Amino acid sequence: MKIADDIHNYYERLVSQHFAVLKVDEKYDEDFIADLTCVVLNQLPTRYIRHEVDMAFYLPASERFEMENKVKTAIDKALVFMTTHHTN
Template sequence: MKLHDDIHNYYEKLVLDEIIKQKINEALDVDTLADFCCTVLNQLPPRYIRFEVDMAFYLPQSERVEMEEKVKAAIEESKKLISMRGNIEQA
């Protein structure tokens, strides 16, 4: 059963944006990247939304910055875990 096609975790977008920004997607194969994303997202609190526009309109800038910092920290921790297995260079 699926709740609704529009419902998703807002952190997914932030994580993907940061992964692309850091070009991690270019350094990992598809399976490792999927595992990496799970590792990152499991460190973050869920923030479910239905429409992106709601977050853009209602999310205070300070909270947005805090969420982005949490994403960066989770990515760095996940990079350490993945690099231990020899799959990604430590930045």
């Protein structure tokens, strides 16, 4: 088993999904997005999984809603931080 291939943090997917909704890739360059991703994920707890289907099947809707709200809040805070502190 290779941890990098078999196990990942579910919050990474949620962050990526929310970035797509916000069209982050259309507004910022790759370096900014990489830094933004780190700032966002460092605010969130980890939730390691092996398969996406496990989360879809076992995660209660209320917990999924809470996780999505945490992601939105973390992204909002990170964008404020990054836009005021990021240098090229």
